[in-house]
Amino acid sequence: MPLDNHAEFKLSITKALGDQLAAALEDLTPAPLTAENIQALRPLPGVYQLHKNDELVYVGKAERSLPRRIEKHFRKISGRTNITLSEMSFTCLYVDEDFGAVAPERLLINKHRGQGEVPWNYNGFGNNDPGKRRDTTEVDAAHFDRAHPIDLEFKLAQLLSDAAGDSDVSLASLLAAAKTSLPYVFRYESSAVFDEIQVPRPPEEITADEVLRLAASHLPTPWQITALPGYVIMYRKAEEYPSARRYYRGTDVVDFPGH
Structure with missing residues (x-):
């Protein structure tokens, strides 16, 4: 028993x-x-x-x-x-x-x-900056960034409110202000030459896309800005990225709307 x-x-x-x-x-x-x-x-x-x-x-x-x-x-x-x-x-x-x-x-x-x-x-929602290794990988279809990619039409108000009058500003100042103001990561390689390049002072309201176009149009070759599904990068190399949504190369802009 x-x-x-x-x-x-x-x-x-x-x-x-x-x-x-x-x-x-x-x-x-x-x-x-x-x-x-x-x-x-x-x-x-x-x-x-x-x-x-x-x-x-x-x-x-x-x-x-x-x-x-x-x-x-x-x-x-x-x-x-x-x-x-x-x-x-x-x-x-x-x-x-x-x-x-x-x-x-x-x-x-x-x-x-x-x-x-x-x-x-x-699905990657809580990730911060994923680092350069993630730049060249394909973003999975189930990833948050693929379902909800960054808004390049996001409006930025008074991007450089401390700039005086209608004077030009340095490219370094424009890039730093964009990095701070954009609601997603903008990672870029810095260069002393950016302090010497002058760009028109942006208007009081400007979209993310317009800021990136303005910056790219003043970048020396071969610098490139790339909008990925979840963030933006800028490096001194015209590289191809499998998940790129938009390339900014000088005054040329190339779209990949499916990404």
Whole structure:
């Protein structure tokens, strides 16, 4: 006769914590992803969820400041096509006790992934600058950058507001201002010659495409600006990139609309 006075028991504290985090977030009402709602948050660490319409698409963490981290996503989405900020909302929890040790965002990702949710956690949405090695690779069809490529018609206001009058500005100043103002990565190789090249001062409102055209038209050969699906690069080499959407070579602009 088999004994029934013993059995195996596996304690899963991490699963219990993940379930508690998910339940606490589910009790919250998603707020529209707006600058005002982000600024209303306290600068504390925590976890957050992004919703596209009614779909939970991304779970993330902020080790220091939730508003700072969520603002990066706000800025990124604002500079993409095939998506609008009006579709987006978010919830968040302040989590400041043993934050690094428990990895709360990983607990949430694992839970929601098992339910077929959080697709943006696995398609490159949370990536920052992927580095030069990524430049020459083909962007997968399921990648966030392929579904929502950068918006080259994004409008920049007062790009060089500190420039005096109608005077020309240095190409170095124009490139630095574009790098700071664009809502996506603009990575370029610097050169002392850019300080010597003068370009017309851009108007108070100008699109990303117009800025890149202006810069490219003053670049010496063989410099090239390339718009990739998720960011822009500029190097002293007229290289071909498999996922290029647009090349800026001097005054010539070559489009690859399918990318």
